[in-house]
Each structure stands twice: as structure tokens, then as C-alpha cells.
Amino acid sequence: LPNTSHNRPGGAIQLVAALCVLLTINWVFAIARFLPNVMYMDQWDFFLPLFQGEGWWARFLQQHGPHRQGLAFVITGWILDATSWDVRVDSLWIAAVLVVATILALRLKWKMTGTIVMRDAWIPLMGLSLVQFETVLLTPNASHSVFPLALILLTANIWLSSSPATRFMGAAAAGALLTVTGFGVLAAAVVTLLIAVSILRQWHVRESAVVGPALAALMVIASAWVLLFSGYVF
16 A cells, blocks of 8 residues: 555645635635725724824824734834725735734644644634634724734744744744734733743753843843833823
8 A cells, every 4th residue: 555644744734725825815805895995983093193194103102992003003004004095905914914823823833743734724714714804804903913913823933943042032022012012912921921930940950041042031021011001091
């Protein structure tokens, strides 16, 4: 009998890749069919820095409810400026972030297990299903949850790096963005705690080569927490 064990990963990767492509196309058609080029209620609120022509820093720090808008809102502003305020393109950008998040989830699975199998099809089915319609079509705001999701998965991928400098500084950079981007602030707290615990652990075993990058990472993410609460309205 032919040995099919080497064919299974390739077939699984092809299946997962095909699902990602088909589900992404499905999003494009869904946005074109169901989304009018009309802003919804909350956008009239958190788009205020755009209405007033404020710069990228004001957009970055814009607070909507309990959280700030962060980097995702800066990119949203650039997209709206470039498309004459076509909010359908904003939803396409949010769907694109979902695609990135799904790819990062698949990479994380690969890094942790060394393989992609057929049952991993649940990852694109979960990440790119139209069940996510509220985030993309009903109340589109990349900063709220989709961009933080991508940042969380990016942090998880970075944390598996064998290089201490890459692991800690990369996680700190992603954690800093999470701090001021939507409800990623909750994940940022976990990243901060993870870095702090790592410092204590490495200090205990006297791994001085690792403590340095970890301390630098903690300073970066601590600065982000200071930025979050600067002028914050409770």
C-alpha cells in the first residue's frame, strides 16, 4: 500500500487554505450585498476626531466608552480619508483584520504542534464565519475587538520565539498597543503580568541575559499604561 502519511498534512493545508479564501470572498460579497454606505449611531460619536480634522495622535487616544481607539482607529481614519468616507471600505478593512487573525491562529497551531490536520478546519470556520456579522456589518469598529484579537494572537506567536529579546520586546510592543486599543486592555493586563512573572522567575534562576530584555519590556508596557490613564475619563 502507498504511504499516505506524508500526504495528509499537505491535503489539510490545502483544505484550510481553500476555506480561508472562500470565506474571505464570502465576506466581500456579504459586505457588498448587506451593508449600505451609511454610518451607524456609534460612529457619529467615536468619529469625532475625524469630523474635527484632528491629527493621528488625537485619533490614537480617542476614548469611546471605557476604552481607547488606538492604532486601529488611526488606520481607519486613513482609509476613510482615502475613500471619501465610504464606510463599506471600513468594513472590508475589518474583515481583512479577521483574515489576519485567522492566519495568526493557524500559525500558532502550527508552531505548537508542528502540523496542520483536517480537524483544524474549525479555525477558519470560526474566525471567518458570517456569525461575526455584528463586528463587520452591524457595528463596525476595528478597535473594539477585531484588532485586539489579531494583536492577542500576534503576541502568542511572538511569545513562542526562542530569542528572549524578540519574545519580550515583541510581546511588550503588542501589549502596549493592546493597552490603548479597545477591549484589548484586558489582554494587556495579562501580558503585563506574564512579563512580570517571567522577570521574577529568571531572577530566581539568575538568568541575567534574559532579565535585561524582560525589564526593558516591562518598562515599555508600563509606559503604555501611563498613556492609557493620561486624561482618561472614568
